[in-house]
Amino acid sequence: MIKTLKTKAMALAAATALSATFLVGMTPDATAQEKSEFKVCWSIYVGWMPWGYLETSGIMDKWAEKYGIDVEIVQINDYVESINQYTAGEFDGCSMTNMDALSIPAGGGVDTTALIVGDYSNGNDGIVLKDGDSVEALKDQNVNLVELSVSHYLLARALDSVGMSERDLTVVNTSDADMIAAYATDDVTSVVTWNPLLSEIEATPGSTKVFDSANIPGEIIDVMMVNTETLADNPDFGKALTGAWYEVMGLMAAGNTEALESMAAASGTDLAGYQAQLDTTKMFFEPAEAVSFTKSAELPATMKFVAEFLFDKGILGEGAPSPEFVGVSFPDGSVYGDANNVKLRFDTTYMEMAAAGGL
Amino acid sequence: MRLINRKPGKPSAMALAALPFAGVVIAYAVASHFRRLENPADKLLPSIEQMAATFWRMAFEPDRRSGDLLLWGDTIDSLIRLAAGMGAATLFALIVGVLVGFLPYVRSTLSPFIASISLIPPITILPILFIMVGLGETSKILLIALGTAPVMTRSVAQAVMDLPKELIIKAQTLGASTWQMMTRVVLPQVLPNLITAMRLGLVPAWIFLISAEAIASTSGLGYRIFLVRRFLAMDVILPYVLWITFLAYLIDRLLLTLSRRAFPWNHMQGESL
Numbered sequence: 001m002i003k004t005l006k007t008k009a010m011a012l013a014a015a016t017a018l019s020a021t022f023l024v025g026m027t028p029d030a031t032a033q034e035k036s037e038f039k040v041c042w043s044i045y046v047g048w049m050p051w052g053y054l055e056t057s058g059i060m061d062k063w064a065e066k067y068g069i070d071v072e073i074v075q076i077n078d079y080v081e082s083i084n085q086y087t088a089g090e091f092d093g094c095s096m097t098n099m100d101a102l103s104i105p106a107g108g109g110v111d112t113t114a115l116i117v118g119d120y121s122n123g124n125d126g127i128v129l130k131d132g133d134s135v136e137a138l139k140d141q142n143v144n145l146v147e148l149s150v151s152h153y154l155l156a157r158a159l160d161s162v163g164m165s166e167r168d169l170t171v172v173n174t175s176d177a178d179m180i181a182a183y184a185t186d187d188v189t190s191v192v193t194w195n196p197l198l199s200e201i202e203a204t205p206g207s208t209k210v211f212d213s214a215n216i217p218g219e220i221i222d223v224m225m226v227n228t229e230t231l232a233d234n235p236d237f238g239k240a241l242t243g244a245w246y247e248v249m250g251l252m253a254a255g256n257t258e259a260l261e262s263m264a265a266a267s268g269t270d271l272a273g274y275q276a277q278l279d280t281t282k283m284f285f286e287p288a289e290a291v292s293f294t295k296s297a298e299l300p301a302t303m304k305f306v307a308e309f310l311f312d313k314g315i316l317g318e319g320a321p322s323p324e325f326v327g328v329s330f331p332d333g334s335v336y337g338d339a340n341n342v343k344l345r346f347d348t349t350y351m352e353m354a355a356a357g358g359l
Numbered sequence: 360m361r362l363i364n365r366k367p368g369k370p371s372a373m374a375l376a377a378l379p380f381a382g383v384v385i386a387y388a389v390a391s392h393f394r395r396l397e398n399p400a401d402k403l404l405p406s407i408e409q410m411a412a413t414f415w416r417m418a419f420e421p422d423r424r425s426g427d428l429l430l431w432g433d434t435i436d437s438l439i440r441l442a443a444g445m446g447a448a449t450l451f452a453l454i455v456g457v458l459v460g461f462l463p464y465v466r467s468t469l470s471p472f473i474a475s476i477s478l479i480p481p482i483t484i485l486p487i488l489f490i491m492v493g494l495g496e497t498s499k500i501l502l503i504a505l506g507t508a509p510v511m512t513r514s515v516a517q518a519v520m521d522l523p524k525e526l527i528i529k530a531q532t533l534g535a536s537t538w539q540m541m542t543r544v545v546l547p548q549v550l551p552n553l554i555t556a557m558r559l560g561l562v563p564a565w566i567f568l569i570s571a572e573a574i575a576s577t578s579g580l581g582y583r584i585f586l587v588r589r590f591l592a593m594d595v596i597l598p599y600v601l602w603i604t605f606l607a608y609l610i611d612r613l614l615l616t617l618s619r620r621a622f623p624w625n626h627m628q629g630e631s632l
Contacts, residue, residue: 084591088403103590109400144494144575148589172494173586174575181486182575187493314423315590 037070038237040093040224041086043079046195046277047119047222048095049263050248051075056262063244067236071244086110086225092237093226097150099306101225103315106326106343111228113345115238116245117290121220123280125154125194126212128183128201133208135162138169138190144182145192147173150220153309155192157219158211195277196269214280218293219302228345242350243359246287253285287354294348295331303328303336303344405594414598429583434606437580440496441568444503448560451504452511453553459512460519461545462537470516477509481563482570489575499571506567507560514559518552519545551625554618558611565607 042051054060055073064071074091076082086094087105093115096104105112129137135158145151152171159165174182176197182188183201191201202209213220224241231238251259257271264274284290293299304323310316311323320326327342329335335342353359367375384407391404405413418430458465459473481502488498488505522545530540572581580603587595619626 080589084588087591100590104402107400108402108591109398146589147586170577172575172577173582174494175573178486178489178574181489182494185490185493187495312423315587315592 034233035230036068037072038092038230038234039072039074039090040095040226040241041074041076041082041091042095043076043082044267045079045095045222046124046267046274046281047121047283049267049274050118050245050252051095051224052266053259053263054244054248057248057259059247060240060244063240063247066243067240069234069236069240071237071240086227092230093224093241095222095224098221098223098303099150099153099310101223102303102306102326102328102344103148103310105225106328107310107316107320109343111343111345112225113228113231113347114223114294115226115231115347115350116224116242117221117284117294117346117351118224118245119222119281119283120218120293121150121194121213121222121280122217122282123212123214124198124277125150125192125220126198126202126209127155127158127190127192128198128207128209129190130206131189133210135159135210136164137210139164140169141190142170142172142188143190143192144172144174144179144188146176146179147171148313148315151192151194152313153306154211154213154216154220156309156312157216157305161211161215195280196267196273199276212280217282218296218298219305221302238350239353239359242287242354246354246359249283249285249287252283287351291348291351291355294346294351299346300328300330300334300336307337402591402593405597410594410598413592413594414602417595417598430602432578433580433583434602436578437568437572438606440499440571440579441503441564443496443500444568445507445557445560445564447500447504448508448511448564449553449557451508452515452556452560453549456512456515456553456556457519457541457545457549460516460549461541466516473509473512477513481506481567485571485574494575499568499576502571503564503567507564510563511553511556511560514556515549515553518549522548551618551622554614554622558614561607561610561614565603569603 040051042048051073052075055075060071060073076085079096080100082091082094083096083100083104085091086096087108087110089110095118098114101112101114127135127138127143129141131137138159143155145155155171156166159168174191176193179191179193179197180200183191183204193201198209198212201207224245226238226241248259260274261271264271267274267277269277284293307316307323307326307328311320311325316323316325324337325341326344327335327337327339328344328346329342330346331348387404388407391401391406394401394404395406414430418428421427422429455469455473459469460466484505485498485502488501492498492501526544526548527540530544535543568579569581569584572579573585576582580599584596584599
């Protein structure tokens with residue numbers, strides 16, 4: 001009897017230990033070290049299509065080989081899921097916006113560096129109304145959008161611009177996958193969304209775009225974010241990624257049809273459709289452009305807006321006592337927020353190497 | 360003594376029941392501890408204290424944005440949807456189930472149809488519901504009702520068909536009309552089966568509730584989980600999952616108790632899970 005109990009207790013302990021090991025095992029090598037294999041992820045968006053092309057065209061492999069490493073670029077169908085995977089440590093880098101980088105990995109304590117500032121939305125995100133032609137007309141309406149996303153941020157900035165607040169309307173959380181179908185129903189009167197959904201919805205007769213990201217240029221920024229420790233221990237990873245990226249930027253700037261057509265097809269449109277999306281995107285084809293943007297005085301002001309928005313919505317990390325809870329550092333060494341908790345770093349080192357042709 | 364003849368006493372039965380739960384909690388606490396050693400702000404496996412604090416905040420501290428107590432608002436909204444959807448499905452199952460089970464003509468007409476309808480995965484018709492009745496409450500309630508009613512109807516109809524033939528014949532000999540038999544013989548006897556059907560229907564009903572709330576909503580338990588998923592707030596998601604489980608368990612137990620109290624004769628054959 002006692003013997004069985006003992007066996008049982010041991011079996012239980014073993015099972016517990018096993019499952020604990022499994023759960024801990026979900027932790028990848030967070031302890032920094034030199035390694036030779038890297039994984040980055042991206043999701044469908046006009047400014048991130050080059051990542052897919054980098055992988056399929058073999059340009060990434062070429063650059064990785066040059067530095068004697070291996071870089072795998074993985075496409076993830078769900079944007080938020082890709083950030084979550086990066087935050088959980090499954091990837092060494094991932095493409096995301098400045099806002100999501102601050103709230104998800106940085107807010108979750110994963111020290112993250114903006115390696116390549118690729119573009120900013122210059123009309124790719126917009127607010128569309130069925131009746132009415134001004135932001136003021138949003139009063140008392142239901143507004144369908146992906147809550148807590150850049151769409152929500154855009155709405156907050158639009159309302160700010162006319163002295164209104166979210167209390168003047170009702171935000172209805174709607175999945176981006178259902179946005180177009182939702183817009184077709186009668187009880188949806190206004191939506192906030194991004195391209196390519198935006199252009200589809202805007203094209204519906206009787207629709208008016210009353211505000212878009214071109215009204216707040218440079219605030220919704222698309223960046224390749226990488227793990228700070230991984231980058232510090234493996235500068236070759238940063239060099240290979242940056243070098244490969246700007247090779248493709250060169251092709252795009254030169255209007256290389258093969259590259260552009262491949263990206264258009266991968267985003268489910270044709271060359272003209274993709275070109276139209278690029279027109280509302282401020283791509284930094286030249287590394288020098290990206291460097292001066294990242295060093296500009298506007299970036300800290302933007303990050304302050306973003307941090308305040310996130311804090312206001314209660315999503316800047318658990319128990320964040322103020323918008324300054326997570327520190328954001330800039331290339332000149334200045335820090336917004338808590339200097340002892342810097343988790344998001346804008347660093348132009350690698351983009352400058354590219355600009356100087358040193359890769 | 361053989362193992363099958365050994366039964367735990369009440370205290371040891373309770374201790375044994377607690378064991379797997381304790382095992383899970385301990386495994387979680389250990390894993391969470393090790394992850395947070397590396398990164399104290401880890402979002403994936405937050406500490407149990409942190410989850411408790413978040414749960415407390417959501418239940419008893421007004422939200423910064425709306426001033427509402429989020430947990431109770433979400434719970435009430437979800438339960439109203441669940442009750443409306445399940446209520447409609449139960450009413451449908453009772454009426455149609457009795458008719459299908461009792462009247463051969465109705466059975467021939469509706470039985471194959473209901474059987475086919477019950478095979479449609481309800482979540483696939485959600486986009487159709489959205490287009491037809493909009494994104495509001497109606498589509499969420501309809502999804503729950505449509506998802507649970509066919510199966511519940513079939514189980515009620517089966518229960519009617521399983522009634523002893525002698526009972527029906529006896530009632531007819533005594534001169535009962537069809538209507539009298541339905542209301543006086545069939546109805547009282549299928550009510551406990553209706554409760555069983557509700558208990559079984561609740562499982563998919565919760566799934567459809569959460570799925571509908573995930574797609575377009577301004578409140579609800581499913582809404583909150585899919586909202587905070589955007590920033591990996593496991594400290595909100597895990598307690599919410601436990602809370603939903605607790606609510607589902609509570610409703611199930613309440614229905615079982617109701618059945619035992621109202622129809623004690625139906626529970627004489629022995630214990631049920």
